[in-house]
Amino acid sequence: MTKKQNMIPLKDLNLANRFLFDEVMEDPETHRDVLSIILGKEISILKVNQTEKEGRLSPTIRSIRMDVFSMDEEETIYNTEMQEKRKMDLAKRSRYYQSLTDTGLLEPGIPNYNLLNDSFIIMIMPFDLFGYRKYVYT
Numbered sequence: 001m002t003k004k005q006n007m008i009p010l011k012d013l014n015l016a017n018r019f020l021f022d023e024v025m026e027d028p029e030t031h032r033d034v035l036s037i038i039l040g041k042e043i044s045i046l047k048v049n050q051t052e053k054e055g056r057l058s059p060t061i062r063s064i065r066m067d068v069f070s071m072d073e074e075e076t077i078y079n080t081e082m083q084e085k086r087k088m089d090l091a092k093r094s095r096y097y098q099s100l101t102d103t104g105l106l107e108p109g110i111p112n113y114n115l116l117n118d119s120f121i122i123m124i125m126p127f128d129l130f131g132y133r134k135y136v137y138t
Contacts, residue, residue, distance in 0.1 A: 021082040022051040025068040044073040055100045077119035094121045
């Protein structure tokens, strides 16, 4: 099969599709609105909003690719991920993403970890990851 035969018509996509999710969230106002709805509070203007942001520390360490990385005016960091398929490593994957995100936030020699930015990893998925019949886990 050629690539063209594998293409799904745009009308058949939903936000769980990586392409459409990235395209929609690339708009900072839309992403801010989605964050406000999910977190239940007003989010300030996004200073940074980047889709498919790569986090790489070294060629010998596994890199990450965040679906949408953003930072608001208060320098709170948001990593918004769309997870279409159930995988058993999502909790530990989010931990790894958090650690690599935090790594670049402090200058060398800064002894105070309280200076780390507030940050959120938001995983949107069309299934109940932990099976407790909740819509939101924190």
